[in-house]
Amino acid sequence: GENVEQHPSTLSVQEGDSAVIKCTYSDSASNYFPWYKQELGKRPQLIIDIRSNVGEKKDQRIAVTLNKTAKHFSLHITETQPEDSAVYFCAAQKGVYYGGSQGNLIFGKGTKLSVKP
Amino acid sequence: EPEVTQTPSHQVTQMGQEVILRCVPISNHLYFYWYRQILGQKVEFLVSFYNNEISEKSEIFDDQFSVERPDGSNFTLKIRSTKLEDSAMYFCASESEGPEAFFGQGTRLTVV
Numbered sequence: 001g002e003n004v005e006q007h008p009s010t011l012s013v014q015e016g017d018s019a020v021i022k023c024t025y026s027d028s029a030s031n032y033f034p035w036y037k038q039e040l041g042k043r044p045q046l047i048i049d050i051r052s053n054v055g056e057k058k059d060q061r062i063a064v065t066l067n068k069t070a071k072h073f074s075l076h077i078t079e080t081q082p083e084d085s086a087v088y089f090c091a092a093q094k095g096v097y098y099g100g101s102q103g104n105l106i107f108g109k110g111t112k113l114s115v116k117p
Numbered sequence: 118e119p120e121v122t123q124t125p126s127h128q129v130t131q132m133g134q135e136v137i138l139r140c141v142p143i144s145n146h147l148y149f150y151w152y153r154q155i156l157g158q159k160v161e162f163l164v165s166f167y168n169n170e171i172s173e174k175s176e177i178f179d180d181q182f183s184v185e186r187p188d189g190s191n192f193t194l195k196i197r198s199t200k201l202e203d204s205a206m207y208f209c210a211s212e213s214e215g216p217e218a219f220f221g222q223g224t225r226l227t228v229v
Contacts, residue, residue, distance in 0.1 A: 034217070043222045044220050089159065093216060104165050105150075105218060107161070
């Protein structure tokens with residue numbers, strides 16, 4: 001089955017710096033890669049996602065890159081702010097086709113990001 | 118904005134007791150999931166449900182677990198005889214035509 005590895009497990013940056021979190025996956029059939037932000041005691045919230053037919057996607061200060069050949073994808077947060085502090089999870093899903101979804105999410109172990117003011 | 122809602126927010130139960138966790142997915146969503154997260158660990162898939170039947174389940178989802186969609190709105194997870202290791206946060210999620218999954222706020226289950 002699919003296995004998702006995520007690094008680092010903890011990341012501490014100064015406010016304004018960039019943060020990069022990396023994930024690798026094992027199943028080449030996976031074709032959808034979301035990133036979730038989870039604040040303490042709250043639900044995971046989708047912040048950005050990418051499908052396997054795209055190499056990069058950006059949304060304001062957040063970007064995700066995907067390398068299908070190497071089976072890895074990364075989250076990039078620029079100009080970090082204290083409110084970015086949270087646990088970030090990457091995930092992989094297979095079975096996504098146009099207009100539909102068939103698969104469950106396999107999550108990485110999470111990265112605890114601390115942004116120091 | 119529509120939300121997935123879960124009840125209760127916290128459930129304390131004695132070992133060996135049955136618990137039912139409830140979820141109301143976003144209306145018109147078609148795919149439903151249960152995940153669990155043991156404190157400090159990653160989110161783990163339990164089961165997916167589509168068209169009134171289980172479409173996929175993980176190794177965690179053994180005979181002690183069952184899911185049901187008793188009416189058009191609720192989606193429940195039952196644990197028949199709880200064990201200490203079932204203590205976790207349980208998240209319900211739903212999708213329309215995918216792929217974005219919307220998570221509920223979770224039910225914290227504590228087995229004592």
